[in-house]
Amino acid sequence: MNILLIEANLKTLEGLRERICALGYDVTACKDAETALEAYQQTFYPLIVLDGTSDGFALCHRIRDLSQGDQSIILLMSDRHQPEDLQAALEAGVDDYLIKPVSPELLTLRLTVSARQFQNLTHRRQTEELLSNALGALQKTEEQLRIHNEELLASNAELRRIQEQLEASRQKYADLYDIAPVGYCTFDEDGIVLEANLTIAKLLGVERGLLISSRFYHFIVEEDRDRFFLYLRTLFAKKAQQTCELRLITRDGSLFFAQFETMVLAESDEQVILYRSAISDITERKRMEEELQGYRHHLEELVEKRTVELSKSEHHLRQEINGRQRADQAVRTSEQQYRLLAENVADGIGIFQKGKLVFVNNALTSILRYRADQLINMDAVELVREKYQEPFRKQFERYEHDVIPQDWQVACLAGDGSEVWVELRHVEIEWEGQPAILATMRDISARKLREIAIEKERAHLRRENLQLRSAIEDRARFGELVGKSPAMQAVYAQIVTAAAVDANVLISGESGTGKELAARTIHQISPRRNQEFVAVNCGAIPENLFEREFFGHRKGAFTGAEKDIPGFFDRAHKGTLFLDEIGELTPNLQVKLLRVLESGEYTPVGDNRSRRVDMRLIAATNKNLETLVTQGIMRDDFFYRIYVLSITMPPLREHPEDIPLLIEDFLQQHYDKKREPRPSIPDYIVAALSQRTWPGNVRELYNALQRYFHDEHRVEFRDTPGPRAVNLGEMGELDLKSLGFREAVETFEKRVIAYALTQQHDNMAKTAANLGIPLRTLYRKIKKYHLQ
Structure with missing residues (x-):
């Protein structure tokens, strides 16, 4: 979106322009109102951001006076915030108002809102234009219906004239009245039939005697009855003849469309209202109208289809003409132009006939480090290093049997004796009337050396992995983890696997099982061991401080930011970031982390430039994340981003045989390392501790031991039974x-x-x-x- 920015202060103008450009907008910056007005008259700007001075208010008035001025959104920034200032801004035509100084977050929000307002305004105008077009079409249709109704009214007028003549001579021509092609009946304001001819009785399939004194609305389809009574009320109000179309139901249940031409007959006292209707069966006319409408719709579809076909035919014809013109141009291209192209492409080009080079370009001579005259008529196999010559020769032999081989890589012997790896691609062509092979060669020596180095590094890591696996077998300690049970040995193997790759790891398990120790062990034996291990408790960071803690902030980003402060991502660069209690993150915070995990980029608070981070992510949780995804608490894309490798820490109750080792580790940490006298613990206490389930796992065990050794009366285990003598x-x-x-x-x-x-x-x-x-x-x- 294009934004017109007006600010008299050049320093402020430049700062605002850079900040708005960083948000992805195109900005035209002007330092005065006259320049801005001239720019706006030449180019339309959906959004205008200006300073709240008197010149700014005058510019608002002048912009709003232009023809396209009401289509722009005007955002005013001012350091004046009195009610009269806001009233003056609204009278000048301002859409939004910001009080200086404006924070980057508020400016971003207001620009986003203004852009959305402009989109909504544009969409509304487009909708109004579509509605206007539809209204024109509707008016045209109504005009056609009006003409049709006039014709119908003309026909009905003729019928009314006949009806009046029949009414005048009803007594004289009673038989003619009964056999008239139009049904006649008279009913009162309650709809009770007072008089009817034979025609209407036949239309309804009843005898005239039964029709008299019956309620006429019984013969009207139930869905049309409300319209019938509305029709009668309209007749009574206008006291003029009215026309109506209703669906009637016969005695045998069949339906037909009928047209009512009704007039109001008032008795002498003008208190009793009677209605006389001429009723015509218009079912056939309705059918013909529907057929006509269907025919019209079908005709419109045919016209549209034919128009599309003609458009396609015209497009194909133009494509064919353009293709022929390009073909003619290609034929007119000289051989010198082809040679010029071949000589200036970056890839080497060679043409082989009967296994010998008959053409080379400059790039190929540069790659192979030969002169062109040395390469011409040289056998292709002579260019290949000796140990690769036999496979290369077989490739050419396959051409003789019409077998097209795949592209391949080969090591060539350059003219200076060095080895050059090339990637060779080829195609069969005709050269000077004879079959030949056109080969393109690209120097891939650097890439090949990298691949060889990567393969060596992979083999080295594979050997280290095997050494680590053999080293941890049947060990009672691995890193800071303690345990010799099969469950802990399985965890050690998973840690070695995770350390060998650089993928994200999710460590799950109950509280106190040592998830952070496992994460530290992965870091300590991984290639990132010499970099920092940054541990973060996600549940302890307030949401409003999340970006400052993770992304860091720059000096002046907010009040009190007196210097640059690095965030967790800065500290974890080249190292490992450990996110404990990952299930405590809200979906909003998950989105912010997901962007960094996907792109590797983040922007510190108060900065307008993004940074890249190279880190290993290890997450830990004591919750079932799949359940959180099902409940909508965790985003599925965030879950699959962190759930690459998985390690499950077993609860202490599943490996109680490790409790003596854990007690020994506790004593080493609290007494041996501090060079303090080491207390003893009776064997029966150890056995009693091994029988407990320990809901808090290792953490609960260590806390219990600490209380035990610092409590003179051994409160923690005073009820534990001692050894019982055997009889x-x-x-x-x-x-x-x-x-x-x-x-x-x-x-x-x-x-x-x-x-x-x-x-x-x-x-x-x-x-x-x-x-x-x-x-x-x-x-x-x-x-x-x-x-x-």
Whole structure:
């Protein structure tokens, strides 16, 4: 959209022009009213933005006085905000009013609203023009109907004249009245038939005696009855003969169209109103009118179809003429012009006949680093490096069997001994009356070297991936994650896969399962490990501060912005951006993030230039995002943008065997690293902790341990049962005479564990708690003594 900008202050004018141009508008800037008026008279501007001075008000009046002046939207910017100033602006013809200073967001909003107002105004004018055209067509149709009605009225006048003659001689010509081709009847204001001839009785399919004293509206189709009574009221009001068309229903239920010509008959006292109607069957006329209308519609379609066909034929004829003219021009093009074209194209061109070069252009000699006279009559295979010559020769042999090969890439030996990779495309032609091959060659050496380097890097990453996978197998710790269970080993494998590529990752799981630790581990083993890892809690950022936090802001963007402040995207450039609780983002914020994820570009607050960001996005959530998409809380395009790779963190209740390792990790973090005395925790406490479900997962476990070690009375686990002594007398006597000391101890230990398992019905956790040993120790003893 073109915008005319008028501002006396040149510095302000230039700033406004750049700001509006950044929004995608074409701006014509003028520093005074006379220049702006001259520009507007030469070019129409849908939107005018001007300064709110007295010259600005005068310019508004002068623009509104022009023929096209009322079609533009005028936006006034002024530092005066008194009511009389606003009244003066409205009287001058201003459509919108802004108080200086104007923020970029408000200016953008008002320009968008003004552009939409202009579009609506333009659409309304187009609609009014279409309505005007339709009204003209309707008036023309009404004129035709008026002529038709005049003809019909003329015919009806003749019928009325006959009716009057028949009425005058009704007594004398009663038989003629009864057999008249037009039905006659007289009824009162309640619609009761007082008199009728035989014709109307036959039309209705009833006897005249039954018709007399009946209500006439019973013979009118129900949908037309209201129109019948309105017709009677009109007759009574105008006291003049009126015409009406209604649908009547006969005794056997069939319908027909009837025309009523009714006059009002007043009795001598002028209190009793009677109506006399001449009723004609116009069903056939209606049918003919419908057929005529259908014929007219069909004729219009034929005319339109024929017009389109003629237009197409004319278009094809013009295309054929233009094609012949182009063909004639091509024939007149000389061989010298073709050669000039071949010599100046960027791609190398060579023509082969019987395997030898017969023509080369300058680009080909430059690519192959030969002189043209050296290449002419050279065998094509001689240009190819030795290890590629055999496949190249087979390509040419396939031409002899009329098999067209695909395009291919080949390494050539240049005239200076270097290797040049070319992409070769070819087509069969006729050259000087003999079959030949026209080949175009493009130097792709740089691209080929990049492909080889990329393939080497891919192989290197593949080897690193395999090394990482082998390194994490059966490990109790990976990065900052702790766990040796199969569930955690599966998470480690998924982390290695995610780190090997640069795609977006979605980590899901309950609160406290270590989603951020998994994200940090992916970053630490990825190629971006040397760059910053930026963690953001989406639920903690207010919506009105979202753009400032993510995009940053520039000095002077708003009150208090005294310096440039980088945003999360600035900090995460070349690194990793971790968005925790991604499900807390509103759809409006999702749209803003989606634009950056799709284009890689964002604009800091207060800046008019966009920036590009290169980052890896990792998102985390404890919600079901697919359910949020179904409910409309999350946009589906935003969901599929972040849901490329997926990792699910298992809850602690699904791998309780890792709880001892997690307790050990807690002690290392809080005591070993701080060089403090390390407290002990009884085995039965460890076993009791392994039996809990831990709704808060690892976070809840660590909080419980922290309270435990800092509470003198052990409030957290004071109700946890300690080890319960096993009743050895219930196990029976044990013969130790023939056993050595070690064998006796192992035999006794085996019987104690087996008895405890029997008492606890093979519940491992309860058995370990009963014996006062760690759960992992119980598993090791059971495996050692083959108890299961």
